[in-house]
Amino acid sequence: TAWRVLQQGGSELDAVERGCGQCEIDQCDGSVGYGGSPDESGETTLDAMIMDGNTMEVGAVADLRRVKNAIGVARKVIEYTKHTLLVGESASLFAVRMGFPYEDLTTQNSLSVYSKWLNQSCQPNYWKNVVPDSSKSCGPYKRPEKVTYEEEEEETISQRSVHNHDTIGMVVIGASGTVASGTSTNGAIHKIPGRVGDSPIAGAGSYADSTAGGAAATGDGDIMMRFLPSYQAVEYMRMGTDPTAACQKVISRIQKYVPHFFGAIICANTTGSYGAACNRTPGFTRFHFMVSSPSLNQPTEQVVDCI
Secondary structure (H helix, E strand, C coil): CHHHHHHCCCCHHHHHHHHHHHHHHHCHHHCCCCCCCCCCCCCCCEEEEEEECCCCCEEEEEEECCCCCHHHHHHHHHHHCCCCEEEHHHHHHHHHHCCCCCCCCCCHHHHHHHHHHHHCCCCCCCCCCCECCCCCCCCCCECCCCCCCCCCCHHHHHHHHHCCCCCEEEEEECCCCCEEEEEEECCCCCCCCCCCCCCCCECCCEEEECCCEEEEEEECHHHHHHHCHHHHHHHHHHCCCCHHHHHHHHHHHHHHHCCCCCEEEEEEECCCCEEEEECCECCECEEEEEECCCCCCCCEEEEEECC
């Protein structure tokens, strides 16, 4: 969809908006758009961002409720405000003022995912060091009188993430070398309400700079966002590192601190070279991504082995 927009004379930002927007409509992988990843209260909320690599403007929304076209609302943040990021109920009110309809983001599928989770004593969830014991029962949770911290096994974190969290991330390089990027997601499944991951954060979920290139990340956003992987990858490319190596260096930096994290990143420079990298964990040994370019007859799936 994004490639078609470019071929029809649309801008790089148009391509990112329409491409990510198509995924929202298609509910890609259940992890983008409405009807997926219900939070702890059963509600689906959306995060998205879009970035113009010429002006360095960013538009983003997080914890967006009852509005389906999150990437579209993010684009309006660039076009009609001097802000970068709008969140929660207020972001929804902004969307309505911009002409987006209120719509229910809940579906039969998200309701059944939610009720199944409740029946499994709310497992897995994102709480720690609380009472009642979050590994055995549902909340409401609170801080214990006497605090004892227990390290959660990293293996369970990575296993949980591989199967329940993903994002569409997109980098568009125009014919003149102009770069734009964007992301859209419904976030981590069973997240604590109000949680925002890496996707709508500039430099974390994606980053674009028309003097260097663009990058977009996917995976465990709570880990990924602490390292600004997309910004870091673009900076490596600015220094002359080829896209594949830039992506690998970003993954390696995170590995030092969190060996078992679930994550991947795509990178493209202004000449159209591209690459990707991912962290090897049980159940996640290869990363698939799509590429469209003048040298390819059609959108083509590429695969890299995780490091």
